[in-house]
Amino acid sequence: MTSPSATQDSYPYQNEPIWSRSEKVIARTAFDAALGRELHEVIQEAKRMASQIQQSSDLWDLEHYLTQRRKEIDRKYDYRYSQLTHVFGRLLYEKRLRQEELCGLGEDKLKPIRSFAEFLAEHAA
């Protein structure tokens, strides 16, 4: 007897796709590229904010900005295979990743990645 959670289309936690060796290389490259771009963005913004500091409130605004961005980045960039379809889905939705960068992943990964990106887009609308 097959339980519903063990069927092919069930939620990935019960039936996670297997990542092949070549898919892991593609995933790592895409992940690092998106993270690198996001960090570059934060560095540029921090330099801009710092250059414009005139009073102590500007100083603590910069601290607050950095703390928020660090926490957000820590949460978002979770490189566990059980989380990667959500991570990439979010990055696609945020336009931090282009579909082409995921080229080479199997449809069993691309489908849930696209689904999650669409889910976020619908809920943001």
Place this chain on the structure above:
Amino acid sequence: MTSPSATQDSYPYQNEPIWSRSEKVIARTAFDAALGRELHEVIQEAKRMASQIQQSSDLWDLEHYLTQRRKEIDRKYDYRYSQLTHVFGRLLYEKRLRQEELCGLGEDKLKPIRSFAEFLAEHAA
């Protein structure tokens, strides 16, 4: 019968000096000047650190520096009359305040301020 804690030379919490109107003006001015100088120092250092950021670890070093300095400044600059002799003592010890800036305070304030500065100097040595 006089309890030991009520005598003239007892610890200030039991026998705090009264700050006159003119002493309060001197205290506020000295306090604000020292705080302003310390904040200026942090602003300059934050600008310097930000201008040299090259990688993410530099970014989080800046965040950590700002958080530490904010907490330290919050702790140090405590403008309650019950705390001011300790505050000024520490600022003298750290050379963030010159003795002349306290000129006009009564000896009942200057004496514990100098004592605390000397106490810190001895314990740092």
